[in-house]
Amino acid sequence: MRQVDVAIVGTGPNGLAAGVTLARSGLNVVLHDAAEHFGGGLRTMPLFDSDIVHDICSAVHPLAKVSRFFREFDLAARGVELLRPEIGYAHPLDGGRAGLAYHDLDVTCDRLGPDGKLWRRLMEPLVAHSVGVVDLALHGGRSLPDDWAAPFLLGGRTLAHGTALARRRFATEEAAALLTGVAAHAIGKLPSLVSGVIALLLGHLAHGTGWPVPKHGSARIAEAMAADITAHGGTFDLGRTITDLRELAGAKVVLLDTGVKGLLEIAGDRLPRRYANRLARFRYGPAAAKVDFLVSEPIPWSNPELGKAGTVHLGGSRAEMYRTESLTVRGVAVEEPFVLLVDPAAVDGTRARAGKRPVWAYAHVPNNDDRDPVDLVRARIERHAPGFGDTVLAQRGVSARQLEAYNPNYVGGDISSGAVTLAQSVLRPTARFDPYRTPLPGVYLCSAATPPGPGVHGMSGYLAALSVLRREFGIRTPPRLAPGRNTDGQGSHAARRPRSVPRR
Structure with missing residues (x-):
């Protein structure tokens, strides 16, 4: 042995x-x-119907194409298709309005009207220096940046959008809510410096490598x-x-x-x-509560453009999100929580069958919350998609407390x-x-x-x-991660085995 x-x-x-x-x-x-x-x-596995599979935890992967590990590992060369939606993320507002982050930055800016120029000034330099920005954010602050523009781009923008100054940015509610919805991925108090970094890191990727959905799950x-x-x-x-x-x-x-x-x-x-x-x-921070739906047809959004989005943020206005996310951090169970929603079949047609398709959603709730989230999430969806409930064939809610039982790393549902x-x-x-x-x-x-x-x-x-x-x-040269056997003599299982050294 x-x-x-x-x-x-x-x-x-x-x-x-x-x-x-x-x-x-x-x-x-x-x-x-x-x-x-x-x-x-x-x-990824079936929940209600053997023909339809559901992503049990994560569903959309903005970083699976751009982190250093995955850039070198090269999922595409291994047959994993990361499908990029036309609209990376979207944020509906009352009255059929919505902020929409198209892959095409020009289209996004045009649709944001008076805030289009500000959105371009915010995102365009980040897209141009995307690899440097991603590497800076994902190296844990323990290495010097390869692209020295990255810290300067992130620094000033984080102060502008991750502090109280953010309240003065953007003239329209569509642009303000669009960026704040991304910041809410921090699952914490809004605004904050950390949420500002997350908004910039994830936000700009929609106009570059995208917010992809893996084909088949x-x-x-x-x-x-x-x-x-x-x-x-x-x-x-x-x-x-x-x-x-x-x-x-x-x-x-x-x-x-x-x-x-x-x-x-x-x-x-x-x-x-x-x-x-x-x-x-x-x-530990606030938690997520998960809801899976099996539905009979695409979500009947009041704004049809939302049907092109890979991810939809349901949180209301910027002021509403600031309030609900900050209350959730303090352990207050709000009735209209922030919800992330994904309709995978809108991007990946293989996920649907005639009259059946999955819908994935998370709600942000206090740590260890034991409420069944189904009604909370359905109400959030129906605010912008009247009649959604009539399309639901089956549903399953997993409370924050139950989420820890599924994965002990999620203490109290903290994903x-x-x-x-x-x-x-x-x-x-x-x-x-x-x-x-x-x-x-x-x-x-x-x-x-x-x-x-x-x-x-x-x-x-x-x-x-x-x-x-x-x-x-005693190995200081990282192995080659690209597909195929390593051939540099340092990382192949068939090559010489590295020497072991005494632990210290």
């Missing part, structure tokens, strides 16, 4: 990204998961990553819960794609008290694996020079609880894996 070089607990996008990186470096990698199937937040991304791991000698141990690090004693190194709570539970009393106490102070505050965006999960390395020899954390935080970008797993390669195996 081969020696296990690295055991990875958890097979979400970060655990898989770490597995790809380490297996391609010639290490013997085993990935463990309590679920019967790998993928974590990248799972999000699981295709996980399947491509798992296939690459097995092609390079990695294996999976599914359907078994790891409750103690001692169960992985045969591995030289352990990576945990778990939240902070999971690290504390698995490591038990082995962690130094000072470090454990700091982790115990880690804060960000920790509050996305300014401090916890940089010092995540706590202040350490190498945030992935724990005080325990050979034990690392690689989940969204580490920089750069939540999102399907693979960067937490990738950066943790690079730390493991450097510190534990």
Whole structure:
């Protein structure tokens, strides 16, 4: 039996990204998961009808085309089609009005009327420097930027749109709501510096690489990553819960794609008290409550253009979103929460059959909220799509509390694996020079609880894996991630195995 070089607990996008990186470096990698199937937040399966599949967690992936990990991994070359909608994101308002972020920036600016020039000044430079902006945002603040324009572009714009100054921006409610809806992806207080960065990072991508929907569902991304791991000698141990690090004693190194709570539970009393106490102070943020619908026809939007959008934000005006998101942070259960909605079949025709198609939605709710979100979400949709309820064939609500039962990393339903505050965006999960390395020899954390935080970008797993390669195996050159066997002599499973070095 081969020696296990690295055991990875958890097979979400970060655990898989770490597995790809380490297996391609010639290490013997085993990935463990309590679920019967790998993928974590990248799972797609039937819920109501065997013909129709639903994305169980994430559905739209703006970062799966642009993060450094996925740029090099190249999903398209592996047969994963990321379908870019004509309208990346949209925000309906009362009276049939809507803010619409078309892929075509010119069309977007024309449709925004008096705010078109401001939208262009905001987005056009970000699109021109998109790779630099993305890399700056997704490297956790631990490397110098390759594109020095990026920090200057992000800095000034964040102050303008992530502080009280944002209230003075935009003359029309359409433009104000359009950007604020993206900022609400921070799932936190609005406005804030963190929400400003998120609005700029995700917002500009609609006019570049887009907000794509994977053809046939999000699981295709996980399947491509798992296939690459097995092609390079990695294996999976599914359907078994790891409750103690001692169960992985045969591995030289352990990576945990778990939240902070999971690290504390698995490591038990082995962690130094000072470090454990700091982790115990880690804060969790507001939660998501999930609703899946099976419907008989496309959503009957009052504004038909919304039917071309990959993602629709249902939050009302900027002032309404500022109010409801800030109340939700404080634990107040509002009756009209912010809702993200995706009609996958509007972009991917393979997701629909005659008279049947899926609709995906999340509502932002207080942490550990136990309300069934179905009625809340339906009311939000019907405000802008009267008659939607008449199209519903089946529905399922998953409360924030139930979401944690599905995935223990979502503590209280917090799908960000920790509050996305300014401090916890940089010092995540706590202040350490190498945030992935724990005080325990050979034990690392690689989940969204580490920089750069939540999102399907693979960067937490990738950066943790690079730390493991450097510190534990003396490998300083990252492996090639593009499809095919590595041929540089450094990362192929068939090439010489890297030397092991004593852990320190």
